[in-house]
Amino acid sequence: MDSSGDAPAVELDITSSLEDLQTNEQRLVLDTIAQIRKCGLESILSLPQLVVCGDQSAGKSSVLEALTEIPFPRNDNLCTRFATEIILRRATTNSLTIRVIPDTERNSQEQESIKAFKESITNLDELPGLMDKAMVLMGIDNSSTPSANSHAFAKDVLSIEIEGPLRPQLTVVDLPGLIQTESKGVTKADVELVAEITDHYISQPRTICLAVVSAANDYANQGILTKVRKVDPKGERTLGIITKPDRLPSGSGMETAFLNLARNQDIFFKLGWHVLKNRSFEEGSMTFSERNDSEANYFRKSTFKILPKYYVGIESLRGRLSQLLFCHVKLELPKLREDLDAALVGYKGQLGEMGDCRATPQECKSYLSQLSLDYYEVCKAAAQGYYEGDYFNSVTDKVFSPTSPASVRRLRAVVQFMNTEFSNNLRTNGHKYHFEMSEKPEWISSPPIVESGKPTKLSNSQALQWVNQALMRTRGKELAGNFNPLLIGELFWEQSFRWYQIAADHMERVSQIQDTLKIRKDASIRELELIMEDVKSYPINYNHYYTDTIKKRRQARGRKSLAETIEGRSCTGEEFSDDDHTSSIIGVAQAAEEYRQRVDPDMEKHSCEEALDCLFSIYKVCQKTFVQNITTQVIERHIVRGIEKIFSPVAIANLSDVESEAIASEPASAKRHREFLKDRIGKLEDGHKILRNLVTSATL
Numbered sequence: 001m002d003s004s005g006d007a008p009a010v011e012l013d014i015t016s017s018l019e020d021l022q023t024n025e026q027r028l029v030l031d032t033i034a035q036i037r038k039c040g041l042e043s044i045l046s047l048p049q050l051v052v053c054g055d056q057s058a059g060k061s062s063v064l065e066a067l068t069e070i071p072f073p074r075n076d077n078l079c080t081r082f083a084t085e086i087i088l089r090r091a092t093t094n095s096l097t098i099r100v101i102p103d104t105e106r107n108s109q110e111q112e113s114i115k116a117f118k119e120s121i122t123n124l125d126e127l128p129g130l131m132d133k134a135m136v137l138m139g140i141d142n143s144s145t146p147s148a149n150s151h152a153f154a155k156d157v158l159s160i161e162i163e164g165p166l167r168p169q170l171t172v173v174d175l176p177g178l179i180q181t182e183s184k185g186v187t188k189a190d191v192e193l194v195a196e197i198t199d200h201y202i203s204q205p206r207t208i209c210l211a212v213v214s215a216a217n218d219y220a221n222q223g224i225l226t227k228v229r230k231v232d233p234k235g236e237r238t239l240g241i242i243t244k245p246d247r248l249p250s251g252s253g254m255e256t257a258f259l260n261l262a263r264n265q266d267i268f269f270k271l272g273w274h275v276l277k278n279r280s281f282e283e284g285s286m287t288f289s290e291r292n293d294s295e296a297n298y299f300r301k302s303t304f305k306i307l308p309k310y311y312v313g314i315e316s317l318r319g320r321l322s323q324l325l326f327c328h329v330k331l332e333l334p335k336l337r338e339d340l341d342a343a344l345v346g347y348k349g350q351l352g353e354m355g356d357c358r359a360t361p362q363e364c365k366s367y368l369s370q371l372s373l374d375y376y377e378v379c380k381a382a383a384q385g386y387y388e389g390d391y392f393n394s395v396t397d398k399v400f401s402p403t404s405p406a407s408v409r410r411l412r413a414v415v416q417f418m419n420t421e422f423s424n425n426l427r428t429n430g431h432k433y434h435f436e437m438s439e440k441p442e443w444i445s446s447p448p449i450v451e452s453g454k455p456t457k458l459s460n461s462q463a464l465q466w467v468n469q470a471l472m473r474t475r476g477k478e479l480a481g482n483f484n485p486l487l488i489g490e491l492f493w494e495q496s497f498r499w500y501q502i503a504a505d506h507m508e509r510v511s512q513i514q515d516t517l518k519i520r521k522d523a524s525i526r527e528l529e530l531i532m533e534d535v536k537s538y539p540i541n542y543n544h545y546y547t548d549t550i551k552k553r554r555q556a557r558g559r560k561s562l563a564e565t566i567e568g569r570s571c572t573g574e575e576f577s578d579d580d581h582t583s584s585i586i587g588v589a590q591a592a593e594e595y596r597q598r599v600d601p602d603m604e605k606h607s608c609e610e611a612l613d614c615l616f617s618i619y620k621v622c623q624k625t626f627v628q629n630i631t632t633q634v635i636e637r638h639i640v641r642g643i644e645k646i647f648s649p650v651a652i653a654n655l656s657d658v659e660s661e662a663i664a665s666e667p668a669s670a671k672r673h674r675e676f677l678k679d680r681i682g683k684l685e686d687g688h689k690i691l692r693n694l695v696t697s698a699t700l
Contacts, residue, residue, distance in 0.1 A: 029329050032694045034087055034171050036687045044680055045339050045687075046204040048329045049173055050321060053198055054212030054224045056177030059243035062278035063212055064174045066314045067321075069288045070096075070162065071124055081140050082154045083197060084174040091163035096121050098130045100137055103155040108672070114138075114156065134158055152190045155197060170325070172210075175201055178223050198224075203231045206332050208271070208324065209238040215258050216247040225267060235269035239324065241317075242275045245304055255303060262307055271324065275304055275312045337691050344684040351677045359671060361657035364664040372649045379516075379644035385412035402513070414513055415640055419631045422506040426627055430502055431455050431495050431619065435463045435612070467491065467608040467615070481603035483611050489538040491615045492622070500532050503630045510635055516646060517639055524638035531629050539618050549617035557609070 033048055041047060054060045065072050068086050085101070098121075102114035117137050119130045135141075138154040153176055176194045179186055202209050211228045213219045228238045242262055248255040260266050262273045277295045279286055286294065292314060299305055299312045310316050358364045378391050387393070387410055395406040402414045434455040458466065470491055474484040507528060511521040655663070666674070 028694065029326060029333070030170060031089070032333075032690055033329055034089060035690045037085075037087070037171060041340070041683050041687045044343060044683060045336065046206040047336070048206045048325070048332045049171060049204075049208070050210055050325055051201045051207050052172060052174045052210045052212060053202055053228070054177060054241075055214070055217075055222045056179050058177060058212045058214040058222065058224070059276075059278045060174055060177060060212045063210070063241060063243060063276060064172060066276065066278065066288070066291065067172065067318065068162070068170075070127075070160070072127070081135065081152065081176060082138060083157045083176065083201070085157050085159045086170075086172045086174065087159065087161040088167045088170040089161060089163045090165065090167050092165060094122060094164040095162075096124065096127070097161045097163075098134060099159040099161070100134050101157040101159055105155070108675075131158070152186060153193050153197075155193070170322075173201060178227075180223065198227060199231075202228055205237075206328075206336070207237065208328055210241055210321075211238055212241045212243055213261075214247075215242055215244045215254075218254070219258070219261060219267075229267070235267075235271070237271070237328075238269045239271040239320075240267070240269050240273040242273060243278050245275055245302065246277055246280070246298060250303065259303060259306075262304070262311065273311065274317050274320065275299075275307065276314055276317065333691070333694075337688075340684055340687055340691065344681065344688060347677050347681050347684065351674065351681065354670065354674055354677070357674060358664050358666045361660050364660040365652065365655065365657075368652045368655070368660060368664050369649055372647045372652050375647045376644045376649065379411075379646075382409060382411035383640055383643055385410075387413075408513055411513065411640070411643075415510060415635065418506065418510055418513075419635065422502070422630065423627045425506075426499065426502050426623065429454060430498050430623065432497060433458050433463065433466065433495060435616070436460055463612060464605060464608045467611050468604060470494075471604070471607060471611065481606055483607045486538065487611055488614050488618060491611065492539055492618060493536060495615065495619055496535060496622070496626075499535060499626060500528075503528055503531075503626075503634070506630065507634055507639070510639055516643060519646075520639050520643075524634045527634045527638050528630070531626070531633065535622070535626065539622055541618060541621055543621050546617045546621050549620060550613045553613045553616060 037047055037049075052060050052064055061072055064070075064084075064086065068088060070086065098117075098119045100114050100117050102111040104111075106114070114137055117134065119133065121127065121130065138156045139151060140154055141151075157173075175198050178198060179191045179194055182188050182191060201207055209228045209232065211224050213222050213225065219225060225240075229235070232238045240261070242258055245255075245258065248258060257266070262275050264272050277298045279291050279294075283291065283294065295313055296315075299307075299309075304312060310320065356363065356367050356370075358367050378389075381388065381392070392409055395409075397404050397406045400413075400417070401407055402417050407414055432455060434457045436457065436459050467487075470487055471483055474487045474490060476484045478484055504525075507521070507524050511517045511524070652660075
């Protein structure tokens with residue numbers, strides 16, 4: 001107090017003891033982590049950090065205040081309502097900047113509003129007012145009558161960055177004190193929220209936990225010890241801090257218990273324990289220098305004087321934390337860089353899988369244009385059989401299958417395979433009856449051989465009987481021994497009745513190769529129906545193959561009859577033999593006469609044989625034509641050809657902005673995810689650059 005009774009303004013000065021944390025190497029390494037944290041990477045990666053945690057009223061804020069020499073407001077528990085991040089940085093001038101880091105679970109509008117908050121001061125007297133503003137922004141109401149929309153705690157983080165010429169590079173996070181039970185103004189949800197915030201920080205593998213326990217209460221009842229031992233069972237990253245040792249009755253059992261605790265003889269932490277004496281309520285007006293002197297005097301006279309000086313007092317704690325954090329960061333930096341690089345690759349991969357951004361009409365149209373060009377090139381190559389590029393060669397099958405995803409990409413190969421199967425199927429199973437030229441004795445009296453899905457087998461005589469029935473139905477004024485020309489049409493229609501179903505099945509199979517082909521099936525159905533109308537009309541032929549086949553069948557019957565005549569004459573002729581073979585003498589004249597006499601006078605049979613020859617010939621000609629028409633006019637013309645034009649760049653160019661956005665614009669969820677990925681990639685790239693600069697500086 002000055003002579004006028006007014007308290008002097010509190011400037012951003014520090015005691016010389018803060019220089020315990022200042023070595024060039026330490027500043028370089030710790031500043032690197034501070035810069036990475038400033039990039040926002042703590043939401044992506046576990047960063048090396050010091051976290052002050054403990055039960056409510058354990059003295060955490062006093063520890064933080066003594067450690068950083070920032071006089072936080074002491075009468076309203078402001079620092080226990082949210083996590084507080086204290087960043088000490090070296091700079092040419094003194095300044096204090098307050099920001100609020102929004103909870104990632106807030107909506108984007110709230111996050112933007114909170115991120116926009118930034119206040120700077122040079123006088124610590126203004127700190128309480130700034131913290132009030134920050135609390136309002138977080139939705140925390142500290143009044144006695146809180147509003148319906150307010151709450152007591154928040155998952156947002158208050159970030160206080162303090163710069164000065166003698167400031168060390170240090171970042172400490174102070175957490176809200178654990179609450180053991182509900183009370184007035186503190187709900188069950190508040191208790192759970194504080195526990196969740198604490199668990200979030202202390203469970204991170206690169207966090208050094210500064211577990212604060214108060215000597216004013218039995219440490220066995222202080223929940224923070226249970227929590228840190230759960231996440232750090234071996235005590236490898238926990239430093240215990242005992243506060244308020246002056247509250248212990250001298251010579252009491254409680255004092256002995258806390259003394260053993262400080263010696264690491266009860267709850268063991270590899271980092272050990274440290275004892276601090278905070279300012280009491282009566283000492284609240286002390287300066288930091290006076291506070292440090294009072295603490296040093298206490299440890300010279302109290303029972304705790306038996307402890308090594310390195311384990312008591314705020315000045316030794318700073319040096320201890322300095323070395324601890326420095327070693328911890330140096331140890332974690334290589335793995336941190338690996339994790340950062342892996343996360344960067346992962347997020348870039350996710351963003352790459354999303355493709356180009358499609359937020360504006362121009363972006364949508366550009367996206368569709370590029371997509372249509374890619375589609376055109378791939379489809380054209382697939383239809384033409386030019387299998388070059390990753391699309392065709394990234395995945396291949398050892399055994400070709402028209403249904404496998406790899407083979408389906410090679411459209412022309414699959415269509416050719418299916419067309420060949422269709423041709424073979426029609427040739428083998430397309431006719432109703434299968435005629436045998438030779439007459440097997442067992443067939444003469446037996447019924448036709450019928451197999452499911454296969455042509456019915458008829459002997460020559462059974463075939464002639466079938467033709468004879470049609471001959472009688474179609475008889476006109478033609479002379480006996482001739483047949484009505486329309487007879488061939490009736491026989492052909494009956495013989496080819498399976499063609500439609502075989503062709504329709506083939507068309508269906510081809511259209512099922514890819515979804516794109518299904519939409520073209522309607523036109524192919526109409527084309528098939530037109531072709532079947534031609535098939536059901538009387539056959540028209542100008543192909544000499546028809547007459548050639550008739551001549552060959554007639555010659556075959558003649559050769560058969562001649563062979564039978566000669567075979568009969570050889571049985572009665574004179575035989576002679578030599579060492580190599582036996583020969584027969586046949587009377588040519590007698591054989592010729594007998595062959596002439598073998599002419600069957602049955603005119604009906606003659607007509608049936610002639611009609612059967614014509615049917616056989618015209619069926620073969622029309623079958624070849626039908627296969628060609630189906631593969632060319634149905635499959636090629638309506639299903640395969642022009643498939644690359646389905647998604648045409650010309651059509652895309654004619655789209656309006658509204659149509660482009662309606663087709664290609666990303667859904668809101670995708671836009672949010674894209675922004676999320678971009679934000680994380682930006683943070684990771686900034687962090688990568690910072691780490692690269694650290695390596696460069698260390699090398700120099």
